[in-house]
Amino acid sequence: MTRKRRRLSLIGGGLAVLAVATALMLSAFRDSVVFFNSPSDVAEKHIAPGTRIRIGGLVKAGSFSHAGDDNLKIRFDITDGSREIAIAYYGVLPDLFREGQSVVAEGALDGSGVFNADIILAKHDETYMPKEVADALKKSGRWKDDYAQRAAMPVGGNTK
């Protein structure tokens, strides 16, 4: 083979691998991307039951309950201030899950409007709020300035 043909075969091979990779990525994007929604979005967009989505907002105060012989069947509501949605989860909740705090749940709606979550994400420390949740709260007009202040200014004494 001449130098030119060798280089062409090399470039051809590279392009082939790249084409395969692109095809893989496009098909994976179609099947495995999960969209984030606020409870209001869920109400407005009529998301089909069974579609995998993420829902974020605050855990509604007083909505938390657990049931079952093992206390692991967990129910609570996520609210963005204007709408709320009931979440069902089985298992142990993350460390920083609390009522009134922000949370993200991943799963799918069932036919009756309850959201069956299999992943619950809470924040990493007391000044952190998932960006999606902050944006959703701002959009619904329920964003309180003190969240922003707390997030931006951790200074303020260790008494609280």
Added chain:
Amino acid sequence: MIAELGHYALMLALGLALMQGVMPILGTRNNDAALASMAAPTAVAQFTFVAIAFGALAVCYVTSDFSVLNVYENSNSTMPLIYRLASVWGNHEGSMMLWVFILALFGALVAGFGGNLPPALKANALAVQAWIAAAFQLFILTTSNPFLRLADAPFEGQDLNPILQDPGLAFHPPFLYLGYVGFSIAFSFAIAALLEGHIEAAWARFVRPWVLAAWMCLTLGIAGGSYWAYYELGWGGFWFWDPVENASLMPWLAGTALLHSAVVMEKRGALKIWTILLAILAFSLSLIGTFLVRSGVLTSVHAFANDPTRGIFILAILVAFIGGALALFAWRAPLLKQGGLFAPISREGALVFNNLFLTTACATVFVGTLYPLALEALTGDKISVGPPFFNLTFGPLFVPLLLAMPFGPLLGWKRGDLLAAAQRLLAAAALAAVAIAAGFALQHGGPVLAPFGVGLAIFIMAGALTDIAERTMFLRMPLGAAFLRARGLPRSAWGTAFAHFGIGVTLMGIVVVTAWGSERIASLKPGETIDIAHFRLTFDGIFDRLGPNYRDIVGHFTVRRASGELLGAMEPSRRTFPARNMATTEAALMTRRVNQLYLSIGDPNPDGSIPVRLYFKPQVLMIWLGALIMFVGGALSLSDRRLRIGAPRPARASAALQMAAE
């Protein structure tokens, strides 16, 4: 006083870095050797002042000087010494200081140990290194000053984020940064070569030890971070395809490709332009990783602060360095001469194959990590790209790479014999086939692909052993002779075998734990038991325990085999830190050879029961053991004498010498 001293030292370091960035280039341009030779002493001086600044910050932390804002926000006098020291880099400002410290350290090492480098290359490379240092020192001084004072010094600090209060913090960030920042040397050498407009095969030999050292540290840093997340977050996962993890994986993939292409360039003078491009890309991906993690674009445990000016500053650094480097590459690369010819089936061809798949796999990680950010910026849609995406793209691209891996070292340079290589790998393939058959025979309803994964891992491990056996003529010569040959093998050959073997070990761990690990979730009252795999755990009760700056609610569990044999106790806990009013889960681990039992508990219920999450993780330790073996392989290769001696003689002359010697 100490803080002000550190602040002042950092400013002086910036001044020195600016000098180090300009003078050597002027010197090499105007053939002024004296001006060019300024580079090395300035680099050492700059490192000295950065070290003083970093040391000053460390002293503030160790002595709990809460009049320094940064110390007040991230430390607490009740923390043990190791965490007070490690919390220097457990926050945004301090971690940038560590970044700059390691950058200056590498510069000083090049200045000190680069005696065999061509003077012009060394001067220019140190100058480029200084631009990077200056940019980040300016970033610290203008947006992230760790030495700011508080007017009224508080009596006590706010404590470090409890998730970070772990020995992992002492090791994971420094190793990760040694890796990230270590690639800056390859970048600086690449830019220096482009500035000079010519490049020799010896360039690869100069750069290789630095890339190797960085790669070793990055391997350990990633593995350490993975193990930390595994036991600290309480979920038992070892890799989450989190953007922050991907940010460290991308430079690793590009750096691995660079290591391999540098071999081709060094031995055969081919792939010069490609190697230069990879050197630029590896460090660019490190910069992108720094941007993703430090700018607040992503919210995660790694994003310490969300200050938009910082994000824009790092973005500006990113654009300037990556854009500038790629523009320079486009302009100057055509000047570089092409190297040797080789057939598609050859050692070079195999290394090109490796590079092709590694960079493509890296590209899929890049797209999966940045696509959600781009989409949100463009359309406002928020999406998450999770493990399924990466399993569907990264996985299929890695399989051919892993399959081809044992073949590479068995192929000859220039023109290889695929059939002969395949024949030598027959034993390895037979072992793999046996493993696959055994996997199918033993598993009950597990994933179909899992036995094939085990087979592939066995094939890789046996292939690495085959390589060594072939080189030492093991079993074909008397054992003593084979041993002598083994001692005579270049260390780099051992390094390759170890690193490839390590990949097999890691793959084995990943496949086995993913396919055959099991999980139980339950709520237990004292005296109740829970079974998993062939173990039975009894919950004995909970008790309180006080730590230096936390309070533990500990669950005590007795572990027995199903047969009743007592194995020991496990004590997972819920740890509350009063300074931040925050709780963490401290999982308990019981190691049985390379398998682990993993137990974490939730908050006790009012009825006295306690939620329990229990995993059996078969062969999970293989994942990190493999990374350690890769590290050892890198160290062996680094100690090869070829890398320590001076510039190489032309290949023909040394071949003639060898023939004469034989």
